[in-house]
Amino acid sequence: MASLFSLVLLPLLLLLCAQPGSLERPNWPLQRVPVVLPQQIEEGPSPHFIGPAQLEVTSSCSPECHKQAPTPSYWDLRHFLSYETLHSNGQLTETAVGIYGFDINSLQKSPAAERVHSRTKRQIFGHDGRFSIVGQDFLLNYPFSTAVKLSTGCSGTLVGDKHVLTAAHCIHDGKNYVKGAQRLRVGFLKPRQKDTPLYNSTDASKTPTSHKMKFQWIRVKRTHVPKGWIKGNANDIGMDYDYALLELKKAHKRRHMKLGVSPSSKQLPGRRVQFSGFDNDRLGQLVYRFCKAGDETYDLLYQHCDAQPGASGSGVYARMWDRRRRRWERKVIGVFSGHQWVDLNGTPQEFNVAVRITPLKYAQICYWIKGNYVDCRDG
Known part of the structure; x- marks a missing residue:
C-alpha cells in the first residue's frame, strides 16, 4: 500500500516542487565564476585505508559558529582548494592550485536567512516526508536516474559522463582514507534479469534490492x-x-545533472531543495525528499529534509529558469553532508547540512570534470 501511495502521489509532489508560480519565474543567477588551476603536482605519501566510512558527521560548530568564523584569506583559499587525488592503483598525488578572478570581498557578503530552531527528533523531523521511488519508469528516468550508490554505503549524483559528486567523508574520514576507498565502486540501479539473485555479487555489503532491480x-x-x-x-x-x-x-x-552555483535560499523556488539517495533504513530503494531550506552560511545550507545515513553524498538540486538557454533546468547546487550533531555547551543540537557549491567550488569541480577552465566560466 505504501508503494502504491508513493507511486500515485509522487508525480503530484514533483509537479508542486518543480513548477513555480505563474506570476514569478525564478531564474538561475547569471555570474562569471573564477578560475581554479593546478600549479604544481607532487607524489604524496602512501595512503592508509584504516577505518570504515562514517555515514554521520559530527562537528563542534553550529550555524552561528560558522558565521562568526574568521574570513579566510586568499592564501587560505588556495590551501583549502588544493587537493589530493587517489588513483585506483593506490598512488596518491597532491595538487597545489592558483585562484584567478575571484573577489575576496564577496566572502563578506554571506546571505542572511532565518534562524534554524533545533528539533527534538533525530534525522526524521516530525512526520517522515520521504518517498521511495518505485517502478522502472521513475527509477530509470531523469532526474532519479542520476542518483547512484557508493560501495562504502553513501550516495552520489552523476555530474558528467564519467563523474560522480559525493561527500568527502564517504571516502576519507579527515585523517585517512576509509576501508574500501582504494577499490571504490559506484552502483547503478538497473532491471534485474530473470534468475538473477536478489543480492548483488559485488563487495558492496551485498545490498538487497527490489525483485525487479539490481545494482550494476x-x-x-x-x-x-x-x-x-x-x-x-x-x-x-x-x-x-x-x-x-x-x-x-x-x-x-546515462544523462547527468549539470552543476550550478548555489543561489541564496531566498532565490530558490519556494525556498525548497530536493535530493534523492539510498537511505540505509530502506535497503535497495531510492528515496526522494524535498523540504524548505533554512539557515545558511557562505559555504553551508541547513535544512530539515528527512534523511537517514546512506543518503550522505546525495546531490542537492533545484529547478529554475535558464535565461540564456530559455528553458527550465535542474542543477546540483550542493552535496548533502548528512545529519550533524553539535554539542553546544553540553546541550546537543542537530541539523541536516548540505555543502553549497560556491563559485570557487564550482570552478574547481568543473575543472576536475572538464580539464579546461574555459568551459567553466559560466556558473
Whole structure:
C-alpha cells in the first residue's frame, strides 16, 4: 500500500516542487565564476585505508559558529582548494592550485536567512516526508536516474559522463582514507534479469534490492578530495569542504545533472531543495525528499529534509529558469553532508547540512570534470 501511495502521489509532489508560480519565474543567477588551476603536482605519501566510512558527521560548530568564523584569506583559499587525488592503483598525488578572478570581498557578503530552531527528533523531523521511488519508469528516468550508490554505503549524483559528486567523508574520514576507498565502486540501479539473485555479487555489503532491480557496479579510476576537508590542512570547520569527485573507469551512458552555483535560499523556488539517495533504513530503494531550506552560511545550507545515513553524498538540486538557454533546468547546487550533531555547551543540537557549491567550488569541480577552465566560466 505504501508503494502504491508513493507511486500515485509522487508525480503530484514533483509537479508542486518543480513548477513555480505563474506570476514569478525564478531564474538561475547569471555570474562569471573564477578560475581554479593546478600549479604544481607532487607524489604524496602512501595512503592508509584504516577505518570504515562514517555515514554521520559530527562537528563542534553550529550555524552561528560558522558565521562568526574568521574570513579566510586568499592564501587560505588556495590551501583549502588544493587537493589530493587517489588513483585506483593506490598512488596518491597532491595538487597545489592558483585562484584567478575571484573577489575576496564577496566572502563578506554571506546571505542572511532565518534562524534554524533545533528539533527534538533525530534525522526524521516530525512526520517522515520521504518517498521511495518505485517502478522502472521513475527509477530509470531523469532526474532519479542520476542518483547512484557508493560501495562504502553513501550516495552520489552523476555530474558528467564519467563523474560522480559525493561527500568527502564517504571516502576519507579527515585523517585517512576509509576501508574500501582504494577499490571504490559506484552502483547503478538497473532491471534485474530473470534468475538473477536478489543480492548483488559485488563487495558492496551485498545490498538487497527490489525483485525487479539490481545494482550494476563500475570501478572508480580516481578520486579528488579538497585539502579543506583533510584535518591538519584546514581550519577546525572542515565541514565547509565535505565534497569529493569520483572519475569512473568507463562512461555510464546515462544523462547527468549539470552543476550550478548555489543561489541564496531566498532565490530558490519556494525556498525548497530536493535530493534523492539510498537511505540505509530502506535497503535497495531510492528515496526522494524535498523540504524548505533554512539557515545558511557562505559555504553551508541547513535544512530539515528527512534523511537517514546512506543518503550522505546525495546531490542537492533545484529547478529554475535558464535565461540564456530559455528553458527550465535542474542543477546540483550542493552535496548533502548528512545529519550533524553539535554539542553546544553540553546541550546537543542537530541539523541536516548540505555543502553549497560556491563559485570557487564550482570552478574547481568543473575543472576536475572538464580539464579546461574555459568551459567553466559560466556558473
